[in-house]
Amino acid sequence: MHTHLIWLIGYSIAQLALGAWISRRVKTSSDFFVAGRALGPGLLFSTMLAANIGAGSTVGATGLGYRDGFSAIWWVLSAGIGSLLLAFWIGPAIRRVAAEHDLRTVGDYLELRYGVTVRTLISGLLWVGSVFILAGQLIAVSWILNVIAGVPKTLGCILAGVLITVYFASGGLLTSAYVNVVQLIVKLVGFAIAIPFALSASGGWDALRAFTPTETYWNPWQGGESGLVYLAMLGPAFVVSPGLLQKVYGARDDRTVRIGVGFNALALILYAAVPVLLGMMARVQFPDLPQSELALPTLLVQGVPAAVGALGLAAVFSAELSAADAVLFILTTSLSQDFYKRFRNPGASDAQLLRVTRFTAVIAGAAGVGIALVAAGVVSALSIFYTIMGVSLFVPILAGLYSTRTRSADALAAIIAGIAVVGGWRLLLDGKPINGITAPMGGLIAAIVAFLVVHLVGRARGGDINSGGRPPHTERN
Template identity: 55%
Template sequence: MNIHLLLLIVYSVALTAAGLWISRLVRGSSDFFVAGRTLTAPLIFSTVLAANIGAGTTVGAAGLAYQQGISAWWWNGSAAIGSLVLAFWIGPRMWRLASEHGFYTAGDFLEFRYNATVRGVVGSFIWVGTLAILAGQLIAGAAVLSVVADLPKPAGVMIGAVVMTVYFVAGGLLTSAWLNVIQLVVLIGGFVIAMPLLYSTVGGSAAFSAMPVPNPGYWDIMYSTGAGMSGWAMLAVLTPAFIISPGLLQKAYGAKDERAVRLGIGLQGGAQMLFAFIPVFFGLAARAAQLEIASPNLVLPTVLATQLPAFIGALALAAVFSAEVSTCDAILFMLSTSLSKDLYKRFV
């Protein structure tokens, strides 16, 4: 068994055990759905940032940077802009209504504002659409295991699904909020340690300056003339999604007050703007190392597994796996609450 796989197994077991231990704090549905509305600004910061930084924003953004260049910054940058709008405009108002009327889900607000039919229709769309998002996250996460352990995609998907399901079912938002702190430490710590070592390994500034680029728009921050997803397209499509995401709104419901919403989500938006440079760096580093990688989903795990010392590479891969699990957990939260509260309990 190689060190990359061993560290991922140890991390997964530790994460699951921590989730089961924290679940002892859950006393009822309020704790499960909205953490008893007790989350402080630091916990709101960590749980929203962990939800926003997933397999798509790490594996996906690095792959896009490898293919298209620095415009991949907008994958995370657009999410950060949407989060700032949520923090200072939508979030505090929604928290106030949720506290006054006992909302647990976005569907509760829709029925309050419109009617039960709107709640049911929107809840159905959310449930079906979120299944597709969950599948995409699990597939991207499985790419990590395919590189480090040569596991087939179905096995990698199953491992990620089991880990995030166990600790989410154990305690809902309350468990997730505390585990997200651990996940962020692993995520940021792993990447921060890996970046300078990778920069040196691939040849430093000389390698980055001399690397061949696949298209003339590679250094265009908006990728305005290239064939693919431009920065403008990501800004238009992704920003609104992070303003009105039901999963993020439900996390805002869990805040102890409006200040926690503004401060926690606002600082998270700023942190994600800075984080947006990290997956772009990894994508450029893969290009500077002149790695020939066929699938964009394999860019990040490949460069971490092959261009770094074994232990550091394993730590960085654990960071990627941590991102995948934390976002899958947030998506599962949307799925479970939408099905149980907005559809089953309301209409069955």
């Protein structure tokens, strides 16, 4: 086990060194926020996929596969489907708007389109929600350290928070894009090597296929709490995620978005079964784990040869770090751009903005550690973020991009209705579905209905069709 820990420490130091070296190229806030709008297809693909294969799609999805079986495939598959929509529909359109108006955050877009009230409301909601997804990454790292060296969850979360904050604060998107290439290679190689060894240790494919601890364990649509229901929670979130949209802002042209994000979507779809099968293999070998999210680190430490396990753990560790820096990207740019520059110091220089951004990275990292210490697990923390993001952002962003007739009041109605329904659902029903309708589904439906009702009422009264914002610009370059 100490061998695994030494490998992870060495790997972490190497990533910090690489980040520090690349950060020397970060000269302006544009470099930090949108990588100078110069990312090509390869870098966009690697930074998108590295961010998307994080704690949820490794430790979390493996835990779901361990607990519920093959239906857990929808956790990552839903992200792939959402990414397809981003690649060929939303991404190119919003990139053009961002480039035309020098937008750096999703908050910038929302103010351009709807006004400052919508920007402020969404920025606040997403800051709270993003802390939960950061906490999910930290919890995943703590599970790894716990299995390897018996490190308590509290200490593991603190160590992970320090590492991730230092690594990200050095250079923002530009640094992340290059470091993500290395992380992605480690992930792909690590999982590719670990799978056949884990399958062999589980008795081979025939033994795994015959393993049926529950009647629905091999049902691809529904099993336990997993299944197609994830599509409503995760699909919209991966279309409008602020962290992913800001990476799209960094693309040099529309072709880059279609290729980079499109191949990211394809890779997610192909990868979707990997963590689920690993979780099922872990259950064959270790059927009595006290926490299902320990399945992946336990399998890699105890269920495969040491060298293979070390490479696999490096892959998982890469996944958590790359996803965490994507979340810190959301949190820091939101605080520095959407609040500090917008309200506190509109005339802030590049140097001031970079200082504030790096300082807020420390604040965000500390907040993530605090949530991680009290959250139940990776999936529970991530579910809060994805739900908030989907029900609050999906309708306003789509409507604002493709209609000049939407108003600030329409967007506010959608945001408030979606959040209110989800909050009430969780408070009164403990988040349990009603006749197959889940809280994210209900919130998304409420947001659409509220948007349409307020929009139609406003048009009937002859209100200003674009009060509080400016019309979208989606013409092609």
